[in-house]
């Protein structure tokens with residue numbers, strides 16, 4: 001039986017607790033012609049890995065499976081921050 005999790009079921013950030021996570025498309029990580037999705041905290045930038053669909057990303061987030069380790073993110077998010085100025 002599969003669980004159905006809507007975007008409204010996203011929990012608060014397990015790291016800072018200041019905001020609920022938001023599902024974002026990982027534009028830098030395109031596999032098989034499909035962009036992957038991850039959940040990120042807009043306050044502290046904690047995030048999940050990228051998943052094939054939103055529900056998987058949200059489920060990971062709600063399980064507290066997030067990363068605050070910038071070493072993995074630098075190549076992905078740092079790229080965007082430079083472009084955004």
Ligand SMILES: [Zn+2]
Pocket residue numbers: 013014015016017018019041042043044045046
């Ligand atoms: Zn946070």
